[in-house]
Amino acid sequence: MGHENGADCVYEARTSEELGRYLIAARDLAPGDLVLTERPLVFGPKATLDPEATVPCVGCYKPVLTDAGERCAKCGWPVCSGNCPGLSDPRHHGAECAILRMRPECVLDNMAEYYRHDALLPLRCALLQTTDPERWKKLSEMQSHMECRSPGTDAYDEANEFIVEYLMNNFINKLDDETKNKHLPEISADLLHVFCGIIDTNALEIRLMEGTELLALYTNTCIMEHSCIPNTKHTFSHSTKDRNDLYRITVKVVVPVLKGSHITTMYSHALWGTQARRQHLEDTKYFACRCERCADPTELGTYVSAMKCLGDGNNLCDGIHLAEDPLDDETDWACDKCGVKVNNSQVNMIISQMGEEVEAVQMMGGTITMLENLLCRLSTFLHPNHYHLYSIKHSLIQLYGRQPDYTSEEILDRKINMCKDLIEITKKLDPGNARLSLYSAVLQHELHSALVLKTTIPNSDGSVKPVDVVKLLIVEAKSAIDTALDSLKDDMEELSGKKLFSVILESKKHFKRYCKDKNLVV
Numbered sequence: 001m002g003h004e005n006g007a008d009c010v011y012e013a014r015t016s017e018e019l020g021r022y023l024i025a026a027r028d029l030a031p032g033d034l035v036l037t038e039r040p041l042v043f044g045p046k047a048t049l050d051p052e053a054t055v056p057c058v059g060c061y062k063p064v065l066t067d068a069g070e071r072c073a074k075c076g077w078p079v080c081s082g083n084c085p086g087l088s089d090p091r092h093h094g095a096e097c098a099i100l101r102m103r104p105e106c107v108l109d110n111m112a113e114y115y116r117h118d119a120l121l122p123l124r125c126a127l128l129q130t131t132d133p134e135r136w137k138k139l140s141e142m143q144s145h146m147e148c149r150s151p152g153t154d155a156y157d158e159a160n161e162f163i164v165e166y167l168m169n170n171f172i173n174k175l176d177d178e179t180k181n182k183h184l185p186e187i188s189a190d191l192l193h194v195f196c197g198i199i200d201t202n203a204l205e206i207r208l209m210e211g212t213e214l215l216a217l218y219t220n221t222c223i224m225e226h227s228c229i230p231n232t233k234h235t236f237s238h239s240t241k242d243r244n245d246l247y248r249i250t251v252k253v254v255v256p257v258l259k260g261s262h263i264t265t266m267y268s269h270a271l272w273g274t275q276a277r278r279q280h281l282e283d284t285k286y287f288a289c290r291c292e293r294c295a296d297p298t299e300l301g302t303y304v305s306a307m308k309c310l311g312d313g314n315n316l317c318d319g320i321h322l323a324e325d326p327l328d329d330e331t332d333w334a335c336d337k338c339g340v341k342v343n344n345s346q347v348n349m350i351i352s353q354m355g356e357e358v359e360a361v362q363m364m365g366g367t368i369t370m371l372e373n374l375l376c377r378l379s380t381f382l383h384p385n386h387y388h389l390y391s392i393k394h395s396l397i398q399l400y401g402r403q404p405d406y407t408s409e410e411i412l413d414r415k416i417n418m419c420k421d422l423i424e425i426t427k428k429l430d431p432g433n434a435r436l437s438l439y440s441a442v443l444q445h446e447l448h449s450a451l452v453l454k455t456t457i458p459n460s461d462g463s464v465k466p467v468d469v470v471k472l473l474i475v476e477a478k479s480a481i482d483t484a485l486d487s488l489k490d491d492m493e494e495l496s497g498k499k500l501f502s503v504i505l506e507s508k509k510h511f512k513r514y515c516k517d518k519n520l521v522v
């Protein structure tokens with residue numbers, strides 16, 4: 001398999017019955033080593049569920065100012081400007097425009113339904129047959145899981161309603177023979193369904209600076225198998241210096257990978273518990289994950305899914321419940337002390353209800369009191385490291401020490417302890433900072449700020465803290481802020497990474513000034 005930049009290929013593709021195609025390391029790899037870098041095969045806007053989301057330009061995906069009312073002169077789809085270079089570029093709007101112009105303009109009352117931007121990627125897939133036959137061939141080798149997407153399944157019915165019928169009825173069925181033969185000689189509803197399957201199984205999400213999200217398919221990257229402890233991290237190039245390099249992906253190893261070991265990425269959320277991750281993977285990628293983390297009831301010693309035992313109704317118990325066999329959907333959860341058992345469906349129901357509560361409080365920008373009350377209530381049932389509590393604590397540490405009435409030494413100590421506990425969990429779940437680098441950076445940054453603030457708090461008798469105590473706090477704070485900046489080193493192309501980095505860099509400047517003013521050499 002070729003390496004797009006011509007360097008030695010450090011991986012080999014293999015096939016197995018269980019995994020399909022997958023990649024292994026062709027030699028020992030060290031953290032930071034490049035696995036591969038390649039341009040996308042095809043890309044397009046992702047569906048948005050937010051009815052108030054801005055409409056992306058079909059040429060460059062920047063939000064279109066709807067009141068400006070700019071439209072592509074040929075097909076009428078909203079664009080940022082008639083001069084947008086993406087309008088004539090076949091990888092963006094250039095090829096699809098000939099198909100989209102088949103629909104006569106009509107009066108609009110629902111932009112989101114009239115312009116279905118998520119239908120553009122399947123259409124762009126179909127157009128590869130004439131715009132780029134080599135890419136078309138690569139695309140057709142991708143897994144679509146059509147065996148799991150028959151009519152009547154949610155995946156099929158959704159794709160049918162929102163993508164396939166939309167494209168067929170509005171555009172493709174209206175093509176005259178000449179246009180059809182020129183652009184889409186091979187096209188049918190079934191073929192569009194296959195592209196929907198390929199996209200759902202393989203596509204990677206790219207968040208653009210302007211807030212739009214794209215989906216993209218990559219020939220080699222998409223062969224990487226999933227693991228809940230991935231050994232690679234990928235980043236996308238957003239640079240427009242060379243337009244051909246837009247959305248180039250770069251995959252690097254984040255932990256040592258021995259020759260012959262599988263090269264892995266993560267398709268799910270690192271901060272979800274095993275039941276939620278496995279369900280998500282089964283629903284969206286049609287496989288049952290059996291990785292080391294999923295197979296371990298303690299999830300690498302983190303206990304992020306563990307529940308507290310409530311006893312047998314007569315006696316209280318301070319044991320913890322873990323899934324007996326996390327790879328079995330019918331597993332019981334048994335207490336490690338009293339042996340009381342709860343079945344998996346009960347646990348799943350309680351945990352997802354709690355998840356909804358946590359999300360609701362966070363979505364409304366919950367206050368410290370609201371978050372503390374929820375933490376207190378859920379702590380009755382959940383292990384202190386449970387992922388729902390992790391999430392609440394992660395919100396709390398960003399408020400403690402930053403709001404009036406929450407800057408006492410007691411609160412700062414609580415914040416410091418929470419940060420340290422969450423840092424430990426995060427390190428175990430993502431030792432290479434592949435997926436949780438932003439979480440780690442926030443935790444280390446907040447730890448730093450609590451430690452610095454603590455130096456300013458007088459002792460109970462009103463005296464200032466002794467220099468040696470202050471020095472210890474400052475040394476620890478410096479290490480935390482340096483670690484925070486370091487954990488973002490591979491996130492600088494992404495908007496969220498860039499923003500967080502500049503906030504932390506600003507804090508580092510304040511920190512240096514503070515140390516200078518206090519004559520503290522660290």
Ligand SMILES: C[S@@+](CC[C@H](N)C(=O)[O-])C[C@H]1O[C@@H](n2cnc3c(N)ncnc32)[C@H](O)[C@@H]1O
Pocket residue numbers: 018019020021022141142143145201202222223224225226227285286287288289290
């Ligand atoms: C992005 S594709 C990976 C490439 C794919 N194996 C192929 O042959 O084209 C994702 C699909 O690969 C398979 N897969 C990936 N990781 C797996 C894993 N850890 N266990 C089982 N199947 C996996 C599943 O079928 C999944 O839907």
